[in-house]
Amino acid sequence: MTDRDCLSAEGLEAVLHRDIPLTREMGVKVLGWQDHQLRLHLPLAPNVNHKNTLFGGSLYCGAVLAGWGWLYLRLKEAGIDDGHIVIQDGLISYPLPVTRDGVAICDAPDQASWEKFVKLYHRRGRARLTLHTRIVADGSEETAVEFVGQFVLHR
Secondary structure: OOHHHHOOHHHHHHHHHHHOOHHHHHOOEEEEEEOOEEEEEEOOHHHEOOOOOEOHHHHHHHHHHHHHHHHHHHHHHOOOOOOEEEEEEEEEEOOOOOOOOEEEEEEOOOHHHHHHHHHHHHHHOEEEEEEEEEEEEOOOOOEEEEEEEEEEEEO
């Protein structure tokens, strides 16, 4: 797979399914990467719980994956491919149940935070970035899950 292939939704999905096998079992699909916003599809069927809603653990995974995927794609765009992305810390809240398929959405942090992150990584070989992910029920824009994750990139 070329770097150019990795910059597409299909490329990221292939990377997720290859490098994080759980994503295949969860049925995670990359819906799109546009204007520095990543959207992932989380189907209800393979992630259902005893209440017929999306399982909280699957929602957490989906939120982390959206942040990880966002950072992966943004780093590729920036020409940075010598680092490893890990989640260091995460805080999640579940204000609403997700009763059908979910969509995990990660938006870009502010430009100043991104630039500081890149500069620090180039200088020290390690940097942290806070990313916010929300999950909505498919067809809705009402936030059902809110996640704040601290991601670390290191050489």
